[in-house]
């Protein structure tokens with residue numbers, strides 16, 4: 001492969017000699033990010049074989065760990081020597097960064113920095129699908145802070161916000177990397193625990209509960225506790241059935257006096 005013709009900023013691909021490209025496309029292909037390489041080569045091959053347009057994006061490595069995102073669109077046609085593509089390569093690095101920023105923004109709870117409800121539900125769906133595929137265990141933990149209204153009433157809403165943020169950090173530190181903790185809203189949180197059966201999530205929830213009760217949130221000790229409802233996923237059941245069982249456990253924990261775990 002080679003680039004017989006380049007115009008516009010194609011003449012100034014960072015660190016790539018365009019004259020060398022006119023002889024051999026490898027000067028650019030060698031700089032494809034390793035993760036993108038097989039996908040891009042497969043797209044080129046498909047386009048060549050079936051004469052269908054290419055539309056793909058990839059990263060070009062620069063020096064160090066830097067890279068640029070490039071969008072490629074090209075139309076193949078027969079030529080005397082094989083396949084000739086006419087197309088465009090556009091630097092979309094800024095758009096990709098902006099997209100990532102917006103995605104993070106729309107997935108994140110402002111106050112706590114945790115996953116928001118939308119993100120949490122989508123992760124739960126993914127883990128349910130995985131569990132159904134492999135038969136692997138999965139637990140869901142619902143956490144609701146006890147008498148949080150009193151915290152607001154006594155210390156003010158701003159302090160209440162601060163407590164919620166600290167609570168999020170505490171939980172985050174106590175959980176594993178693959179556990180997904182999110183804020184469902186208000187003072188209610190949820191944790192998706194992949195590969196975790198009830199026998200393992202129960203002691204974890206107990207530990208979390210006792211750490212919360214012992215933690216000094218700066219609102220005089222012993223003032224903040226949490227009730228936790230637990231449920232293990234049953235293969236094949238819909239997501240809402242799992243949530244409902246965890247919710248019933250949480251409700252039972254509240255009814256039985258709060259500051260406890262019910263599964």
Ligand SMILES: Nc1nc2c(ncn2[C@@H]2O[C@H](COP(=O)(O)OP(=O)(O)OP(=O)(O)O)[C@@H](O)[C@H]2O)c(=O)[nH]1
Pocket residue numbers: 111144145146147148149150152156157158159160161164185186187254258
């Ligand atoms: N500071 C702060 N308070 C919040 C936020 N979201 C919800 N709350 C408060 O959380 C409290 C929830 O009150 P309730 O649902 O009555 O529950 P509770 O007082 O925690 O009592 P139980 O759950 O029954 O133990 C309300 O006072 C809300 O105003 C928030 O983002 N920041």
